[in-house]
Amino acid sequence: MNIQEEILSSFFNMLSELEGFPDSILKRLVELWKEGNLASKSHIREAISRETQDGS
Amino acid sequence: MAVKIKSIDIHAFRGIPELYLPIEGKNLLIRGENGTGKSSIVEAFEFFFTGSISHLEGTRGISTSRHGPHIKYDASDVKVSIAFDPGNICLTRTFETHPKPPILLSNYLNSARSGTFILKRSQILEFIASQPADRFRALASIIGVEPLDEIELEMMRVRDELEGEVRVKSESVQRLLVALSSDLQSEIQAVDEVIPALNRILETANLPLIVSFNDVEAHAQKMLKVVKGASSVELISTLNLGLQQIRETIISDQFIPRMKSLSKKVEPLLQEKARVKLRLSELLDNSRQIIKEEELDTCPVCGQNIDRESVLAIINQRMETLQALSERASNIRKESVPLIAELNEAKRRISGLVDLLSKVDGLEIVSLSELTLSKILNEGPALIKKASDLQEPILLGEIQEQITLLEGLWVAVGKEIKGALDKIGLTEEEKKLLDVVRLIGNAKEKATLVSEANSELQRLKLNLQRAEEIYNSFSGSKKQKVAQIYEEIQADIQHYYSILHPDESHTDIELKLSTGQRASTELRMRSFGREAEDPRGLTSEGHLDSLGLCIFMAFVRSFNQECSLIILDDVVTTIDSRHRSRICDLLYGEFNNYQLVITTHDGIWYQELQTAQRTYRLDSKFLNLEINGWEIDTGPKIDNYLPRIDNINNKLRVNDKTGAANDSRQYLEWILKQIILGMNAPIPIGNWLGGTVKDLEPHAKKRLLSLVDDNDYIKMVIEAFDQLERTVPFGNLLSHDNILAEQVSIVEVETFFKSVDAVHLVVSCQECGAVLKYFRDTKEYRCPNTRCSNPSLMRTN
Numbered sequence: 001m002n003i004q005e006e007i008l009s010s011f012f013n014m015l016s017e018l019e020g021f022p023d024s025i026l027k028r029l030v031e032l033w034k035e036g037n038l039a040s041k042s043h044i045r046e047a048i049s050r051e052t053q054d055g056s
Numbered sequence: 057m058a059v060k061i062k063s064i065d066i067h068a069f070r071g072i073p074e075l076y077l078p079i080e081g082k083n084l085l086i087r088g089e090n091g092t093g094k095s096s097i098v099e100a101f102e103f104f105f106t107g108s109i110s111h112l113e114g115t116r117g118i119s120t121s122r123h124g125p126h127i128k129y130d131a132s133d134v135k136v137s138i139a140f141d142p143g144n145i146c147l148t149r150t151f152e153t154h155p156k157p158p159i160l161l162s163n164y165l166n167s168a169r170s171g172t173f174i175l176k177r178s179q180i181l182e183f184i185a186s187q188p189a190d191r192f193r194a195l196a197s198i199i200g201v202e203p204l205d206e207i208e209l210e211m212m213r214v215r216d217e218l219e220g221e222v223r224v225k226s227e228s229v230q231r232l233l234v235a236l237s238s239d240l241q242s243e244i245q246a247v248d249e250v251i252p253a254l255n256r257i258l259e260t261a262n263l264p265l266i267v268s269f270n271d272v273e274a275h276a277q278k279m280l281k282v283v284k285g286a287s288s289v290e291l292i293s294t295l296n297l298g299l300q301q302i303r304e305t306i307i308s309d310q311f312i313p314r315m316k317s318l319s320k321k322v323e324p325l326l327q328e329k330a331r332v333k334l335r336l337s338e339l340l341d342n343s344r345q346i347i348k349e350e351e352l353d354t355c356p357v358c359g360q361n362i363d364r365e366s367v368l369a370i371i372n373q374r375m376e377t378l379q380a381l382s383e384r385a386s387n388i389r390k391e392s393v394p395l396i397a398e399l400n401e402a403k404r405r406i407s408g409l410v411d412l413l414s415k416v417d418g419l420e421i422v423s424l425s426e427l428t429l430s431k432i433l434n435e436g437p438a439l440i441k442k443a444s445d446l447q448e449p450i451l452l453g454e455i456q457e458q459i460t461l462l463e464g465l466w467v468a469v470g471k472e473i474k475g476a477l478d479k480i481g482l483t484e485e486e487k488k489l490l491d492v493v494r495l496i497g498n499a500k501e502k503a504t505l506v507s508e509a510n511s512e513l514q515r516l517k518l519n520l521q522r523a524e525e526i527y528n529s530f531s532g533s534k535k536q537k538v539a540q541i542y543e544e545i546q547a548d549i550q551h552y553y554s555i556l557h558p559d560e561s562h563t564d565i566e567l568k569l570s571t572g573q574r575a576s577t578e579l580r581m582r583s584f585g586r587e588a589e590d591p592r593g594l595t596s597e598g599h600l601d602s603l604g605l606c607i608f609m610a611f612v613r614s615f616n617q618e619c620s621l622i623i624l625d626d627v628v629t630t631i632d633s634r635h636r637s638r639i640c641d642l643l644y645g646e647f648n649n650y651q652l653v654i655t656t657h658d659g660i661w662y663q664e665l666q667t668a669q670r671t672y673r674l675d676s677k678f679l680n681l682e683i684n685g686w687e688i689d690t691g692p693k694i695d696n697y698l699p700r701i702d703n704i705n706n707k708l709r710v711n712d713k714t715g716a717a718n719d720s721r722q723y724l725e726w727i728l729k730q731i732i733l734g735m736n737a738p739i740p741i742g743n744w745l746g747g748t749v750k751d752l753e754p755h756a757k758k759r760l761l762s763l764v765d766d767n768d769y770i771k772m773v774i775e776a777f778d779q780l781e782r783t784v785p786f787g788n789l790l791s792h793d794n795i796l797a798e799q800v801s802i803v804e805v806e807t808f809f810k811s812v813d814a815v816h817l818v819v820s821c822q823e824c825g826a827v828l829k830y831f832r833d834t835k836e837y838r839c840p841n842t843r844c845s846n847p848s849l850m851r852t853n
Contacts, residue, residue, distance in 0.1 A: 003537060004201060004203065007204060007533050007537045008204075010536065010537065011529050011533040011534075014532065015529050022522075036348065038210075040210060044523075044526070045217075048214070048218075048519050048522045049519060051519075051522060052518055
């Protein structure tokens with residue numbers, strides 16, 4: 001695993017262990033990383049707004 | 057088997073029309089004066105692996121594509137080919153094509169793609185003398201976490217944006233509550249306090265109370281029936297509702313100050329230079345998206361083949377420099393949104409009022425018709441939009457005038473409605489009752505707005521909490537990993553630094569992420585007993601340069617593991633000769649499994665590097681080249697390096713008396729300096745600085761004779777120096793434009809050279825040829841080469 005992947009993996013783990021952090025946002029962030037769109041403000045906002053839009 | 061470069065073939069690139077260097081997997085050492093093309097060779101390596109030349113990017117008017125080709129060639133002529141071993145695989149880079157490595161070479165080429173295998177003099181400063189943020193960026197590019205920096209930055213921006221939105225929404229709720237408190241003459245802090253406050257007013261006026269806001273309509277009708285009986289209820293109700301709406305100003309007090317602020321920000325960006333830069337930024341942004349999303353391997357504009365990753369890297373780099381400007385433009389767009397919304401809302405309210413009052417037959421409100429034609433409401437939103445798109449300036453004077461007109465008409469409409477109500481002939485009691493009805497309607501409207509805003513505020517706060525969690529987790533993970541890397545690498549940096557500066561009071565070198573700052577790295581060291589000092593405060597320029605070199609080498613060893621190439625482009629200019637020899641120890645001792653490319657303009661450093669090759673038995677693993685000139689049509693004139701002795705012998709062979717004598721004298725000065733340094737010989741500073749044979753020779757000889765406790769050796773020293781002293785005048789005569797020079801024969805110059813060589817031989821290890829050194833701790837005069845299989849050793853007094 002290279003350094004970038006190590007950091008990302010630790011980041012996603014940290015979020016998954018965070019009490020009350022919605023799965024829907026986490027899943028979307030993982031997707032964004034895979035798609036290469038995590039460095040995008042609008043995509044991050046869209047991921048965050050999932051919680052208040054679909055109530056998950 | 058490690059991948060090594062076998063040869064490089066450069067065509068039409070920078071200062072090189074054509075050059076083929078058969079390196080044969082060896083290390084490459086190049087000496088050349090400034091402007092002779094040695095950096096062109098380094099840049100050819102950089103271009104081959106990265107697709108660009110870093111110092112030609114990011115500055116307006118300069119680019120690799122424009123300044124990469126040789127002045128007499130086109131970009132389409134540029135070609136750099138490198139052949140690799142094992143496999144004798146040859147790959148080529150042009151402006152249209154990029155190297156497509158087979159699996160065997162893919163790790164090597166991927167690792168080299170970021171260009172972090174090259175250290176230039178200017179880059180050393182990024183490690184040492186730059187700001188913590190620049191230092192972080194320089195190290196992050198070697199570690200390979202630079203792309204994560206952009207993600208972190210975007211996460212931070214989302215958090216900051218949401219923080220701003222929460223603040224604006226909270227202020228809006230607060231303003232509404234203040235207005236409600238003022239209307240109801242009671243401290244209102246929440247929506248559920250509105251009805252009790254209203255009921256207190258109704259109770260005082262002896263009017264029926266309301267239970268909830270759902271009752272307001274029916275309650276108003278009930279109260280209005282009291283006024284002039286049921287016949288005029290509809291008319292009075294409509295006029296009263298009209299008045300209720302007029303009660304709120306049509307445009308907020310903040311509108312004009314905000315327009316002024318917007319205008320101030322728009323003005324500088326309308327300048328031609330800024331507009332071009334912004335358009336370029338948009339173009340780059342769009343190109344980035346298209347190339348990325350469509351995975352294009354051809355340029356969408358010119359149709360030429362491109363190396364996608366390299367082009368994206370260049371676009372990102374260029375966009376970074378335009379980032380500040382583009383953020384200002386983006387902020388302008390954001391600021392314009394609420395202003396346009398406010399004008400549209402005013403228009404909607406006027407339209408609603410027209411609809412409401414049109415229900416009353418025969419009612420004519422003249423000012424209202426004029427209001428619907430208001431220029432600011434009909435044309436204002438489009439004008440603000442144009443200004444926010446940086447197409448036109450904001451005509452503040454005209455806007456102020458129009459707003460004043462609008463507000464005047466709004467007040468006039470209120471007066472006309474009030475006049476219509478007065479015509480009905482209401483009593484004072486009835487007017488007070490209508491005031492109460494309007495108050496209730498108004499309170500309901502504001503309470504509804506507070507509820508909506510509160511609900512939006514809760515949503516935003518939740519989003520902000522998530523944004524903070526995301527940013528903190530990401531930033532924390534990155535910091536933790538980078539701090540761990542720093543921790544691991546510090547020992548290597550310290551080790552390398554100790555090789556260069558043994559027994560010096562600089563220890564505990566520490567790289568530390570700056571607390572409270574994103575993406576910043578502090579550099580600290582224990583210096584002269586002081587803890588955690590900034591090295592810039594206590595060390596010389598040479599020390600700083602060598603520290604930068606150590607940091608680079610430590611990071612490259614850890615993170616460029618797949619690429620064994622290291623290029624040092626003229627990096628040790630400020631380091632003195634004593635420490636330079638230790639740099640040889642570092643490079644040849646610690647990095648002998650790498651393929652080194654070292655360039656220098658400094659002849660003495662070149663000699664030292666070459667001499668150290670023998671010490672480390674690396675002679676056969678180096679290709680030493682000297683650039684002896686440059687011409688535009690032929691490029692660098694490169695001669696294979698000749699060892700100094702061979703060079704002098706050549707000159708003697710062709711009867712070049714002056715050249716041979718000069719070189720022999722320089723050879724002697726070099727030997728004497730090595731003796732003095734290696735034996736810690738005491739010497740007056742003036743003599744050391746003078747550096748001539750006359751200045752140095754007596755001190756070197758005296759030290760040798762007084763220190764070594766070996767009669768046979770002493771005898772050899774005396775013989776060598778006696779012979780030297782007899783022949784030195786020949787060398788001096790020929791090297792100082794002396795009129796007697798003609799009288800010196802080539803045989804005499806040869807005698808001088810041989811006597812110098814004899815001195816060299818006496819002070820060298822018989823096994824490996826390294827110049828012997830005195831070790832004070834063990835009181836030994838011996839070969840300093842730790843790899844020497846049979847080191848010469850002598851007792852000392």
